[in-house]
Amino acid sequence: MIALGIFLLLLLLLVVFGLLFRIQILTSIFSGSSTRxxxxxxxxxxxxxxxxxxxxxxxxxxxFADNFGKMNPPIASVHGHEMERLFWITMIIxxxxxVLTQVLLFFYSYKYQHQxxxxxxxxxxxxxxxxxxxxxxxxxxxxxVFAGWKEWxxxxxxxxxxxxxxxxxxxxxxxxxxxxGRDQKLGVVNYRLIDATNEFxxxxxxxxxxxxxxxxxxxxxxxxxxxxxxxxxxxxxAVYMPHFRVQMYAVPGMPTKFWFTPTVTTDEMRAKLGxxxxxYELACNQICGRGHFAMKLNIVVDExxxxxxxxxxxxxxxxxxxxxxxxxxxxxxxxxEKEVVPAATAAVGxxxxxxx
Amino acid sequence: xxxxxxxxxxxxxxxxxxxxxxxHDEHHDEHDHHxxxxxxxxxxxxxxxxxxxxxxxxxxxxxxxxxxxxxxxxLQLGWPESTLEWLxxxxxxxxEAGKLNPEFYLALVTxxxxxxxxxxxxxxxxxxxxNFLIPLQIGARDMASGFMNMLSYWFFFLSSIVMFSSLFxxxxxxxxxxxxxxxxxxxxxxxxGSGMGMTMWLVSMALFIISQLLGGVNYITTVINLRTRxxxxxxxxxxxxAFFLTAILGLLSFPVLFSAALLLIFDRSFGTSFFLSDIYxxxxxxxxxxxxxxLFQHLFWFLGHPEVYIVIMPAMGMVSEILATNARKPIFGYxxxxxxxxxxxxxxxxxxxxxxxxxGMNPFLGSVFMFLTLIIAVPxxxxxxxxxxxxxxxxxxxxxxxMFSIGFVSLFISGGLTGIILGNAALDIQMHxxxxxxxHFHLVMGSSAFFGLFxxxxxxxxxxxxxxxxxxxxxxxxxxxxxGVYLVFLPMHxxxxxxxxxxxxxxxxxxxxxxxADLNKFISVAAILAFFAQFVFIINFFYSIFRGRRATxxxxxxxxxxWTTPVVPGHGNWPGEIPAxxxxxxxxxxxxxxxxxxxxxxxxxxxxxxxxPYERDME
Numbered sequence: 001m002i003a004l005g006i007f008l009l010l011l012l013l014l015v016v017f018g019l020l021f022r023i024q025i026l027t028s029i030f031s032g033s034s035t036r037x038x039x040x041x042x043x044x045x046x047x048x049x050x051x052x053x054x055x056x057x058x059x060x061x062x063x064f065a066d067n068f069g070k071m072n073p074p075i076a077s078v079h080g081h082e083m084e085r086l087f088w089i090t091m092i093i094x095x096x097x098x099v100l101t102q103v104l105l106f107f108y109s110y111k112y113q114h115q116x117x118x119x120x121x122x123x124x125x126x127x128x129x130x131x132x133x134x135x136x137x138x139x140x141x142x143x144x145v146f147a148g149w150k151e152w153x154x155x156x157x158x159x160x161x162x163x164x165x166x167x168x169x170x171x172x173x174x175x176x177x178x179x180x181g182r183d184q185k186l187g188v189v190n191y192r193l194i195d196a197t198n199e200f201x202x203x204x205x206x207x208x209x210x211x212x213x214x215x216x217x218x219x220x221x222x223x224x225x226x227x228x229x230x231x232x233x234x235x236x237x238a239v240y241m242p243h244f245r246v247q248m249y250a251v252p253g254m255p256t257k258f259w260f261t262p263t264v265t266t267d268e269m270r271a272k273l274g275x276x277x278x279x280y281e282l283a284c285n286q287i288c289g290r291g292h293f294a295m296k297l298n299i300v301v302d303e304x305x306x307x308x309x310x311x312x313x314x315x316x317x318x319x320x321x322x323x324x325x326x327x328x329x330x331x332x333x334x335x336x337e338k339e340v341v342p343a344a345t346a347a348v349g350x351x352x353x354x355x356x
Numbered sequence: 357x358x359x360x361x362x363x364x365x366x367x368x369x370x371x372x373x374x375x376x377x378x379x380h381d382e383h384h385d386e387h388d389h390h391x392x393x394x395x396x397x398x399x400x401x402x403x404x405x406x407x408x409x410x411x412x413x414x415x416x417x418x419x420x421x422x423x424x425x426x427x428x429x430x431l432q433l434g435w436p437e438s439t440l441e442w443l444x445x446x447x448x449x450x451x452e453a454g455k456l457n458p459e460f461y462l463a464l465v466t467x468x469x470x471x472x473x474x475x476x477x478x479x480x481x482x483x484x485x486x487n488f489l490i491p492l493q494i495g496a497r498d499m500a501s502g503f504m505n506m507l508s509y510w511f512f513f514l515s516s517i518v519m520f521s522s523l524f525x526x527x528x529x530x531x532x533x534x535x536x537x538x539x540x541x542x543x544x545x546x547x548x549g550s551g552m553g554m555t556m557w558l559v560s561m562a563l564f565i566i567s568q569l570l571g572g573v574n575y576i577t578t579v580i581n582l583r584t585r586x587x588x589x590x591x592x593x594x595x596x597x598a599f600f601l602t603a604i605l606g607l608l609s610f611p612v613l614f615s616a617a618l619l620l621i622f623d624r625s626f627g628t629s630f631f632l633s634d635i636y637x638x639x640x641x642x643x644x645x646x647x648x649x650x651l652f653q654h655l656f657w658f659l660g661h662p663e664v665y666i667v668i669m670p671a672m673g674m675v676s677e678i679l680a681t682n683a684r685k686p687i688f689g690y691x692x693x694x695x696x697x698x699x700x701x702x703x704x705x706x707x708x709x710x711x712x713x714x715x716g717m718n719p720f721l722g723s724v725f726m727f728l729t730l731i732i733a734v735p736x737x738x739x740x741x742x743x744x745x746x747x748x749x750x751x752x753x754x755x756x757x758x759m760f761s762i763g764f765v766s767l768f769i770s771g772g773l774t775g776i777i778l779g780n781a782a783l784d785i786q787m788h789x790x791x792x793x794x795x796h797f798h799l800v801m802g803s804s805a806f807f808g809l810f811x812x813x814x815x816x817x818x819x820x821x822x823x824x825x826x827x828x829x830x831x832x833x834x835x836x837x838x839x840g841v842y843l844v845f846l847p848m849h850x851x852x853x854x855x856x857x858x859x860x861x862x863x864x865x866x867x868x869x870x871x872x873a874d875l876n877k878f879i880s881v882a883a884i885l886a887f888f889a890q891f892v893f894i895i896n897f898f899y900s901i902f903r904g905r906r907a908t909x910x911x912x913x914x915x916x917x918x919w920t921t922p923v924v925p926g927h928g929n930w931p932g933e934i935p936a937x938x939x940x941x942x943x944x945x946x947x948x949x950x951x952x953x954x955x956x957x958x959x960x961x962x963x964x965x966x967x968x969p970y971e972r973d974m975e
Contacts, residue, residue: 024828038753045754045831049762052838060846070871071853087783094773101740101769108747109762112683113754119952120685120945121749129745130692130738137737141730144780148730149723151782156719172546172637194636201636230716234637235540236649238714238789242855242868245786249715251649252539253633256716281868285789285857287533288540289547290458293860 038114046113053106057099073242076269076280076301078261079155080245086151090144159259163227164220168282169200170230170237170250173291175282176200177218181211181316191233197321201233204318204328213314218282218299220262221307227259240285241299243269249286262301269301400510402502403927407509408488409820412813414516415480416894421520422471423887429464432456434880436862450528458861462531463549465859467523469534470557474564475519477667477805479512482606485670485812486575486599488820492918493593495584495935497928500577508571515563522556530557533859535660538631538652542623545638554624558617565610565617572610575603584917586937586975591956593916593941594687597694598673601701602666608705609662616655623647650715657708664801665704668768669697671808672739675761677941678815679743681914682758683750684952686942689742696735696742703732713781714788722781729779736772740765751945751952755912756830757815763838764807770842771799774849789859792852795845803841810837810893817897818911822924823904829896833889840886847875915955916941938975 075081112120167178167186176199180186187202187209194201202209220226230239232250239258240247248258270278284295302310318325401407428447431440439454450460487505491498499505522529531549532541536557544551579592579600592600622628623644631652632644680687687693709717709725743765752758774796777783787793810833817825856869863869910919918925920935935957943954948966960967960974967974 021826021829025826041827041831042754045759046752048835056839056842060842063847064850067847067850067872067875071850073855073868083782083786086780087777087786090777090780090783094776098769098773101744102766104744105747105762105765105769108744108750109752109754112747112750113752115751118751120683120751122686122945122947123688123745123749124686124942125689125691130689130742133741134692134734134738137734138731141733141776144776145727145730148726148780148782152719152722152726152780155782155785156722191634191636192641194641234635235543235546236537240789240855240857242786247714247785247788251716252635253645254648254650254716277867279867281866283857283866283868286537287462287859289462292462293458293857293862294865296865 038116042114046110049106049109053103057102074264074269074273075243075245076262076264077244077246078263079151080243080260080263082151083155083245086147089147093140093144159227159257160225163225163259165227165229166218166220167229167231168218168239168250168297170232170234170239170284170288170295171199172234172289173284173295175239175284175295175297177215177297178317179213179215179311179314180208181213183208183211186229187212194233198324200317202317202324202328204325205331210318210325211316212318213316215314217297219307219310220299220301221304222262222265222268222301224304225259225261228257230256230258235288236286237284237288237295238286240283241280242283243280244299247285265301265303266299400506402498402506404487404491404499404502404505405820405925405929407505408484410509411479411483411487411512412820414513415476415484415809416897418471418475418480418516420890420894422468422476423890425464425468425471427884427887428456429461429468430880430883432461432861434877436864456861459531459547459549460528461861462533462547462859463528463553466531466533466536466549467529470519470530472802473534473663473667474561475516477801477809478568478606478663479564481805481809481812482599482602482666482670483509483512483571484809485595485674485816486571486603488816489595489918490575490578490599491582492819492921492925492929493596493916494579494582494587495917495930495937496578496582497930497934499574500582501574504570505574508567508574511563511567511570515560515567518556518560518563522553522560525552525556527551527553529553535653535656536620537656538620538623538649539635539637542620542632543635543637545640555621558621558624561617562614565614568606568610572603572607575599576607579603584934584937587956590691591937591940593673594676594690594693594697595670595673597697598669598676601697602669605662605666605669605701605704609659609666612655613659616652616659619655620652650712650717653712653715654709657711658705660711661708662704664797665700667801667805668808669700671764671805671811672697674808674812674815675764676743676746677916678757678761678811679746679765680942680944681815681912682753682755682761683747684753684944685746685750686940686944687742688745688748689738690940690942692738693742696738699735700732703728703735707732707779710779710781710784713784719781726779726781730776733772733776733779736768740769740772755814756825756827756834757811759831759834759838760807760811760814763834764804764811766838767799767804767807767841770846771796771801771804775800786855787852789857790852791848791856791858794858795848795852798848799841799845803845807837810834813897815912816918817900817904818907818923819918819921819925821901821904822907823900824907824911825900825904826896829892833892833896836889836892837886840882840889843882844879844886847879851875851879910955913951913953915943915953917956920955920957939971 075084165180165184165186169176178186178200185208188206189201190203191201193203200214202212204210228239230248230250232252234252237250238247239250244260244262246258246260248256250256266280270276280299280301282297282299284292398406440451440456441454444451450457527548529549530536530553531547540546541550541554579596619630623630623632629644629647631649632642632647635642635644676687676693707725707729709721710729713722774792778787778793778796814825814830851872854872856863907923909923917935917937921929922931937956938959939954939956941956945952946954946966949963954963954966960971
């Protein structure tokens with residue numbers, strides 16, 4: 001009943017508007033304004049152009065300033081700071097061009113509105129001006145390309161040799177994390193071995209995989225380079241860590257990587273933001289299906305000592321899943337040798353701090 | 357020089373258009389060809405003007421649908437917690453317990469992109485105006501092949517039918533994003549939309565590509581061969597240059613999309629592994645090995661990037677024309693405008709991988725593509741400065757078309773500038789696939805191209821239908837749309853800088869993305885209002901076709917050839933001989949001339965008082 005009422009009301013409104021429109025046309029024909037080539041609306045629109053420029057500009061400036069605080073995720077990596085600087089330098093440059101061109105556009109529209117008896121200036125080209133405004137953008141672009149290229153090369157260059165390595169694997173719809181264990185070598189995996197318990201597809205005939213362990217969240221030490229090895233086991237995903245300014249696709253069949261150095265521990269960031277519940281988050285940023293929007297993984301940045309302790313406390317996958325180990329042994333036919341590895345704490349400690 | 361160019365009627369006879377129009381007589385108007393069955397006059401017509409209108413009206417239909425889909429997902433993004441129960445009567449099972457199904461959300465996003473990019477801004481924009489304006493502005497009776505031109509529309513129509521039907525599938529339409537990256541688009545186990553929905557998407561797109569190629573070959577041939585006497589390439593209006601280069605882009609890039617689609621069809625249906633490797637999904641390890649999903653992206657963007665220029669260049673051409681006409685001034689730097697169009701066309705083929713900086717592609721390639729991408733800003737900047745210089749010291753009439761053209765320049769600047777950030781590989785690491793990208797391309801190619809489309813419709817409506825659109829409604833439409841677009845897309849940049857990922861059903865699961873709930877609501881309100889404002893246009897458009905004020909032959913006092921035809925040009929465009937062309941298309945406010953415009957078909961011998969020194973001895 002209410003729906004019918006609303007419908008009738010809308011219909012009535014439409015009829016009213018239609019009638020008003022018709023009356024307006026008839027009066028304009030009657031007053032002769034419809035035959036005049038340039039009417040008062042020309043002036044009204046010219047003024048509206050200026051109004052739009054002033055009010056629109058003011059609104060933009062206000063809303064930008066108002067939201068600025070919420071716009072920037074706090075930075076927690078070394079390259080993040082440099083990237084942020086380059087971003088805002090570029091924003092300032094394009095901001096200047098934006099203001100200049102928009103002001104000219106609307107100001108000219110207003111200033112050069114039609115006036116009876118005035119004739120436009122016949123000005124077809126001017127090579128000198130055109131060369132100048134080709135060369136200036138070219139130079140600015142060259143500068144930006146150079147700055148971007150330097151930054152890009154640094155970020156995508158080879159990871160430092162002593163980086164902590166870990167693997168992130170995307171699947172519909174969560175992330176799996178694997179650490180190489182005490183030998184610092186990720187073991188061989190094979191997607192054909194994947195099942196409900198062996199989610200990575202560990203091939204435990206490979207000795208270097210025996211000490212690998214999986215984790216429910218990423219732990220990394222502060223101040224130490226971290227090399228993410230990124231894989232996917234079904235469709236495309238993307239590892240996106242906004243606070244670290246890290247993003248890389250996870251591609252089935254083609255491992256990718258990204259390295260970065262975290263600079264602020266989770267606890268420090270919690271204190272800094274005054275938010276005891278703060279967590280660094282990893283989001284999926286490549287459409288991957290129904291659960292795309294919920295593919296979250298927490299990242300914990302520890303003090304190096306805490307990281308070493310956490311690392312030492314982890315149990316390897318093979319230890320936790322003896323049946324996977326047994327079936328691998330059975331398939332290969334030979335006994336699986338236990339690899340001799342140094343004690344956990346010592347190994348990781350040495351890695352983090354050679355002086356230890 | 358002119359003597360060597362075959363006259364139009366000779367060429368036309370030689371090509372053998374299906375409907376011969378030799379011996380044109382005086383009463384050549386819409387009542388001509390009485391013997392023609394209405395089915396061939398209005399439906400299976402080979403007349404470029406009718407085909408143009410068919411493209412336009414189909415495009416409008418698609419635009420309404422594409423806009424409706426965006427309103428639906430904006431409802432979800434603005435009010436993620438509230439119930440959408442009331443949509444149940446329309447959406448049926450896609451509303452689950454008062455909530456939008458997340459897979460259907462992805463389908464909405466996918467279909468919105470597909471419809472807007474291909475069906476509205478490629479077919480609706482370029483299809484309408486290339487068809488309508490090329491023969492009229494170069495002085496030709498029709499396209500080189502009217503039959504192929506007709507096929508071009510009907511392949512588009514078929515393609516539309518297939519795509520439209522896919523919306524009603526049990527498993528939903530394609531849902532892997534408009535870029536249909538495999539493996540998601542290849543595996544029905546990954547998302548239901550990749551079943552029959554994706555098959556229909558691919559079939560529809562194959563038909564669409566055929567339509568584009570048939571159209572493109574025709575546009576290029578017509579521009580090269582059927583120009584009237586005196587219409588050298590350096591006297592072509594910028595619209596024609598834009599359509600011509602657009603057609604070349606389409607002809608060279610659409611086949612690559614076809615190959616990508618074909619290989620994807622093979623992977624989906626015939627067990628090949630072009631794009632698939634090492635996949636374990638739905639409890640099963642697939643046998644595909646050795647394929648590369650990244651290969652698909654290379655193929656897709658080899659079309660996909662030129663595609664954005666296919667969308668924007670016709671708008672650029674029309675805006676150049678409309679700005680000059682209504683500023684009553686020559687377009688500034690005609691040759692630079694052609695040069696920059698050529699530069700953009702050429703560069704558009706070597707920048708595709710800037711969509712792929714962080715896909716794991718070799719970083720060195722990233723550097724190369726960053727360099728090439730940022731170069732493309734230079735011709736774009738030249739165009740913008742030239743448009744501004746065209747307004748400078750003009751005598752501007754604010755017709756609705758002019759307003760939309762000024763709006764186009766404004767939006768092109770706003771959206772284009774952020775491209776400088778996204779084209780920078782280092783900055784793209786953070787911005788890739790965030791709302792910053794969404795805001796960027798919606799301004800620079802979405803809204804701008806739409807503004808070009810509106811400008812074109814308002815400007816050429818009198819020639820299409822012999823009547824004027826209502827100006828007041830036009831102004832209301834312009835201001836509501838212009839405001840709406842900025843209110844939607846400027847704040848969207850903030851959301852993007854904060855890192856909000858696109859194609860998210862909701863951000864509520866992340867603390868990182870917990871701010872801006874209000875801003876997203878604001879954007880949704882603005883988007884839905886801006887969408888409803890479009891009905892002002894639609895009412896104006898259809899009302900004016902039947903009841904609009906009658907137009908005169910040349911209502912805007914314009915110089916180009918289409919305005920020398922009768923109010924409603926009949927089949928063959930000019931009742932008598934086709935006019936010859938003597939001068940460039942931008943003789944507006946020439947000093948010494950009696951009127952403030954000199955049409956292209958007026959010889960220099962008749963305008964002694966306004967001729968420049970080097971024009972004195974010209975014909």
